[in-house]
Amino acid sequence: MHLECSAVTRANVKTVFQLAAMAVLNAEKPHRPSILGSLTHNKQTPSKRRSSKIDRSKICCFPFK
Missing domain, CATH: 1.20.5 (Single alpha-helices involved in coiled-coils or other helix-helix interfaces)
Structure with missing residues (x-):
């Protein structure tokens, strides 16, 4: 803005x-589903787009263990 x-x-x-x-x-x-909502919404087979987003979020958001 x-x-x-x-x-x-x-x-x-x-x-x-x-x-x-x-x-x-x-x-x-x-409308953006929350992380919890997107993980529980589609439990069968996630699409490539959804799974790549989840993979990227694990890499980018949790770099330290």
């Missing part, structure tokens, strides 16, 4: 950033 502010006082700057933060938090996000 790009935000430009020309507020004159510090109170105005604070208000602008509060409004921007609320807009970001309230923005609709594309």
Whole structure:
């Protein structure tokens, strides 16, 4: 998100950033299943795309044992 502010006082700057933060938090996000949901959703044979994502997440997110 790009935000430009020309507020004159510090109170105005604070208000602008509060409004921007609320807009970001309230923005609709594309539906992404959680890790737990994606692992339990399709227990049969995962597609190549799904299994490659899981393999990458194991490599990237858990490098230390």
